[in-house]
Amino acid sequence: MSTSHDTVTIRPITGPDEIPLFNRLPYTINHELDDDLADKRRRPEWMWVAVRGDRLLARVAWWGRSGDDTPLLLDILDVDDTAEDLTEVAQALYETAAKQVLAPGAVPPEYGRFIPADWREDPDAYRAVRLRIGVLENTGAHLTVERLRLEWNPAAGVPTPDRRLAFRPVGDTDELIALMTRTLDGTLDAHSRGDLAQMSPHEAAVKHYEQEFATYSSPREWWRIGTLGEDGEPVGFVVPARNAYHPVIAYLGVVPEHRGRGYVDGLLAEGTRILAEEDVPRIRAATDLGNAPMANAFARAGYVNFERAINMAW
Structure with a gap:
C-alpha cells in the first residue's frame, strides 16, 4: 500500500x-x-x-x-x-x-x-x-522517562568484590520472582512504577520475567543471588545475560531491608565479573536518569554513560 x-x-x-x-x-x-x-x-x-x-x-x-x-x-x-x-x-x-x-x-x-x-x-x-x-x-504520546545508557569495557577493570557477600546461582523461577517482587518495593525505575500503578508487585515481577528474562538464550547459571555470607539471607540479585545484541546487566535489585549499605556495588561487581570471564568486548546497561543511586553505582564500577534514551507512551 x-x-x-x-x-x-x-x-x-x-x-x-x-x-x-x-x-x-x-x-x-x-x-x-x-x-x-x-x-x-x-x-x-x-x-x-x-x-x-x-x-x-x-x-x-x-x-x-x-x-x-x-x-x-x-x-x-x-x-x-x-x-x-x-x-x-x-x-x-x-x-x-x-x-x-x-x-x-x-x-x-x-x-x-x-x-x-x-x-x-x-x-x-x-x-x-x-x-x-x-x-x-x-x-x-507523552514522554515517560529519560535513561542513561552505560558501557563497561575490559580496560576499566573488573570492580572489586564485596567480601561481605557470598553468591550462589538462582534456584527456581519462583525464588527469583519472589526476590524481584520484594525489590520492587520503593523502586525508582519508571517502567516498574508504571507497572505497579496497574498491577500487584508479584504480577509486575512475573511480567518482567516472562517478557525479558525468559527470552535470553544465555546461560541461566550466570544469574546470581547475593547473600550475607555462606548460606545467609539474600540481600539481592543480579542478572547478567546476552540479549540479541550485547552482553548486558539486565537487572539488579536489593531488597528494601538491606538498602543503603553498599551491597549494590557487590552485586554489580559479581555480574560484571561473570560476563568479563566470557571475554566480552563490552557490557551494556541502562538506568533511569532519575535513579541516582543506581547511576552512581555504575559509575563506581567503571561504566561510562555513552548515550541516553527516551521513552514515550500513549
Whole structure:
C-alpha cells in the first residue's frame, strides 16, 4: 500500500533489498537492521518510508521479539534533519503506517530512541530530538522517562568484590520472582512504577520475567543471588545475560531491608565479573536518569554513560 502526501509517497519497504534506501538517514542502530530482518525481529511491512522521487524524507519502523506477530516497540522515527521542516511529513508517515501495522483500537507500542548524552547542549541534537518528540506528542504520546545508557569495557577493570557477600546461582523461577517482587518495593525505575500503578508487585515481577528474562538464550547459571555470607539471607540479585545484541546487566535489585549499605556495588561487581570471564568486548546497561543511586553505582564500577534514551507512551 502507498499513499501520497503533497507529492510524497508513503509506503512500506519491499524487502531486505531496500535496507540501503532505509538507511540513508543515519542512526546508531542502522547496522543491525539486516540481521533484524533475517532473524524476524523486524518485517518489511513494519518498516515504512516517505519519499519524494528518489529522496528519502522520513522513515518509521517497529521492532519485536524474533517471530512475534505484533511489534513490541516503535524504535525508529527519523526525518532528513538537513532539510526543511518535515514535521507534517513525519506525522503523516507515522499515522499512515500505524493504521496498517497496529491492530485497530490497540494502544500503540512504546517509543524508544537512543540520543546523544549531551543532546541538551548540542543545538542540532536538541532540535532533532524535540522534532521527534513533537511528532508523537501530536498523536497523543507523552514522554515517560529519560535513561542513561552505560558501557563497561575490559580496560576499566573488573570492580572489586564485596567480601561481605557470598553468591550462589538462582534456584527456581519462583525464588527469583519472589526476590524481584520484594525489590520492587520503593523502586525508582519508571517502567516498574508504571507497572505497579496497574498491577500487584508479584504480577509486575512475573511480567518482567516472562517478557525479558525468559527470552535470553544465555546461560541461566550466570544469574546470581547475593547473600550475607555462606548460606545467609539474600540481600539481592543480579542478572547478567546476552540479549540479541550485547552482553548486558539486565537487572539488579536489593531488597528494601538491606538498602543503603553498599551491597549494590557487590552485586554489580559479581555480574560484571561473570560476563568479563566470557571475554566480552563490552557490557551494556541502562538506568533511569532519575535513579541516582543506581547511576552512581555504575559509575563506581567503571561504566561510562555513552548515550541516553527516551521513552514515550500513549
